[in-house]
Amino acid sequence: MIFPRIVALGVLAVTLAACKPAESPPAAPISEVVVGGLRVSGAWVRATPIPGVSGAGYMRISNIGNTADTLLGGSTSLAERLEIHQMANVEGVMQMRELPDGVVIPAGGSVELAPSGTHLMLIQVDHALRAGETVPVVLRFAKAGTLKLNLPVSDNAP
Ligand SMILES: [Cu+2]
Numbered sequence: 001m002i003f004p005r006i007v008a009l010g011v012l013a014v015t016l017a018a019c020k021p022a023e024s025p026p027a028a029p030i031s032e033v034v035v036g037g038l039r040v041s042g043a044w045v046r047a048t049p050i051p052g053v054s055g056a057g058y059m060r061i062s063n064i065g066n067t068a069d070t071l072l073g074g075s076t077s078l079a080e081r082l083e084i085h086q087m088a089n090v091e092g093v094m095q096m097r098e099l100p101d102g103v104v105i106p107a108g109g110s111v112e113l114a115p116s117g118t119h120l121m122l123i124q125v126d127h128a129l130r131a132g133e134t135v136p137v138v139l140r141f142a143k144a145g146t147l148k149l150n151l152p153v154s155d156n157a158p
Contacts (some may be wrong), residue, residue: 036063
């Protein structure tokens with residue numbers, strides 16, 4: 001079986017959908033994963049004060065392939081649903097809206113999911129997310145397919 005290239009750099013533990021369930025997670029912490037021409041790095045979820053509120057996830061997705069791909073959506077077992085949101089300044093007031101068509105990652109380009117910008121919204125997390133734990137997230141891409149990530153929870157951008 002061919003494994004996607006995984007680069008061990010930091011604190012993000014990553015498992016790939018392509019791996020057999022019996023695979024044990026990599027021993028070394030991982031901050032970057034490459035799958036289907038996409039490189040995901042620097043992913044994290046902001047800690048939430050209480051259950052029931054919404055959490056936000058951030059990461060950089062780089063497309064090192066020759067064709068554009070699209071982040072269509074995803075899910076997490078720790079929240080009711082996962083949406084792709086965008087912050088926008090509407091007459092001086094920052095507002096969020098869902099991007100139902102997802103986010104295009106152009107060939108050779110990258111998309112930054114970051115505070116004050118596009119982000120993953122974890123609607124109604126089932127418990128308060130505390131720094132140090134991880135959030136299992138499944139991301140769905142039009143071309144690269146499904147990617148499973150364990151996003152570290154942090155109070156601030158790592
Ligand atoms: Cu949002």
